[in-house]
Amino acid sequence: MASPNLTTASALRAAGRHPQLPFRVALADGRQLTMRRLLRVMPGKRMVGDAALDGRRVLAKLFVGQRCERHWQEECAGLDALALAGLPTPERIAAGAMAGGGYALMTVYLDPAETLAESWARVSGRPPGEAEALAVLTPALTMLGRLHAAGLAHDDLHLGNFLHHDGSLFVIDGDAVRVVSRGQPLLSAQASSNLAVLLAQLPPDWDPLLTVLLPAYAVGTGQPLPEVAALKEQITSVRAWRLGDFLAKTVRECTLFAVEQSTTRFSAVLRRERDFLAPVLDAPDAAIGRGDVLKDGGTTTVARVVIDGRGLLIKRYNLKHLRHALGRLWRPSRGWHSWREAHRLLFLGIPTPTPLALIEERVGPLRRRAWLISEFCAASNLLTHLSADREPPADEARAILTLFGSLHGQRISHGDLKATNLLWDGSRVVLIDLDAVVQHRTAAAHARAWARDRARLLRNWPPGCALHCWLDEHLPAA
Missing domain, CATH: 1.10.510 (Transferase(Phosphotransferase); domain 1)
Known part of the structure; x- marks a missing residue:
């Protein structure tokens, strides 16, 4: 079998989100790393994947941006700070420059492993305070307490940055770890502010249960419990910022959403659903025609469509007449509004069918018809x-x-x-x-x-x- 192509940081930067796999990169120390599978890509900046180095399976982070040395250094420093504090994080195997530019960091590949975000997804619909949901959250709170007791803060706190492996919980994403007061516990205000970032990830109906959650955090810190009223205010503030940031992402190209825009069309789709929905995105009216029309009115047409055994709901926002069309030209379509509000509700833990894709007809900046594609709720x-x-x-x-x-x-x-x-x-x-x-x-x-x-x-x-x-x-x- 032929060896994978040897590539460089500049070529990976130019390849964007979809470099050809597998590929090899040369390290400055003369070794070569083979990237077999990508787990996350920040186009033009960095990529994380399942790789091999010296015949050993590793998790590789490649920093390929034009000014990436600082990010690589921060990642290495964060992992070192965690290890020095005795906090479980994947062991570093190698770190250094790549030949021809860019930097690489390789750690032990933990397999099998599951992020707490994946664990939480299975229980997030349970009533607040339910035992299995608490069992997911409390280890993360205790681990965060241990970080704070060691004088460390984590600036990208979410459940995806805690990893279960072989009965242990690991902290990952070293470039978000910040040394505030090495060896000395964080001040209460600093700790509370950082804790609020993690707790703001939970739906608001968990807020009344802070007194149930906080003892697990105190186990890690060995300090008195934070003041609950002040913590609630911080959580509200963080959650409002996160909501605004998330809603902005729903209509721009990012890790979660694939967005395409031209002078005649705009589309946004959950990236994980893009390939599955491609035929519908290409011809939404044809999909409606093949489906079961539930409503066909002047302003909306609604159809249930089944693709590969999966039920979808397609809602087309019609233009009744010229006056109606002229009145909608400069405003976001009702499909755009529904897309954002559905994501808002789900972000806040309020049940609504998952919105999968949005399409708008456009003439330059002017809006015309729109289509919203969602999961079908058979209820x-x-x-x-x-x-x-x-x-x-x-x-x-x-x-x-x-x-x-x-x-x-x-x-x-x-x-x-x-x-x-x-x-x-x-x-x-x-x-x-x-x-x-x-x-x-x-x-x-x-x-x-x-x-x-x-x-x-x-x-x-x-x-x-x-x-x-x-x-x-x-x-x-x-």
């Missing part, structure tokens, strides 16, 4: 699922109150709260039809919108019936 709506003459069953009651508690707490209004826009999937109430969803900046604006939402929801059932009365008693007051 009954509350109008048919619930009986008007009795209170909702316990599971449904709990899910209804959880949903509206979350929406109310985040100052989110729906704008068209028909019972047919609320689906029961067997464990949760799922919100659909997000064209008019708004997260309000002020309590007063939200109060007015919630009064309208509340009244619209109650109109789904006759006044005086058991379900109407139960909702009126238990929903947040108008």
Whole structure:
């Protein structure tokens, strides 16, 4: 078998997100590294992958940007700081310059391994405080406490940077590790600020459980618990920043989303779904034509489409006439709005079908029709699922109150709260039809919108019936 092509940092930089695999790079010490599989790519900057060095399997980080030495040095320094503090992190095997430019860092490849983000994905839908969910979170909090006790902070705190392997938890991503006070615990304000970054990754309905989570952190620090009220304020601030940053990413090229734009078309798609959705993205109307049309109105056409046994919902936002078209030219389409709001809800832990892709027809900067592609939720709506003459069953009651508690707490209004826009999937109430969803900046604006939402929801059932009365008693007051 022929050896993989030998390449350079400049060629890898030019290859962007898709260098040809496998490939070899020459190290300045005369050895060669073979990259077999890429795990993460920051185009033009760095790539991380499954590689081989001297016949040994390694995790390789290649720093290929034009001014990458500083990032390589920070990565090496972070791993050294973790090791010096006795904190588990993958062992460094080699680090140095690449021949012809760029730098490489190789560590032990931990296999099998699972990030806490992957573990969390299996339990994130469980009720806050549920034992299995706590079992995922508490080791990360204890480990963070150990970092802070050693005078270290981690500037990219998320569950993906904690790795389970062979019964142990490892900290990864050394370039985000910062030495604040080596050998001395962080000051309480510094520790609380860094802790808030990790806790802000959790859905807001976990916030009331801080007193349950914090003891695990204290086990690591050996210090008194942080002040809860101040920590909550920091979490809220971090979460707001993260939300804004995430929503901006949903419509630009990045690790999570693939975006294409021309003078006639804009599209954004979850990168992991791009290949699967390629035929639909190329011809969304043809896909609708092959599907089961659920609604074909003046402003929207909705169809259920099955591809390789997987159900999708395609919603096309139509233009009724010339006046309607002219009125929409300069504004983001309703598809664009629904795409962003669906991602907002999921970010905040509020159930809605996963949005997979957005397409907009354009004429330069002017918008025309749009298509939104989402997972299809095969569930009954509350109008048919619930009986008007009795209170909702316990599971449904709990899910209804959880949903509206979350929406109310985040100052989110729906704008068209028909019972047919609320689906029961067997464990949760799922919100659909997000064209008019708004997260309000002020309590007063939200109060007015919630009064309208509340009244619209109650109109789904006759006044005086058991379900109407139960909702009126238990929903947040108008």
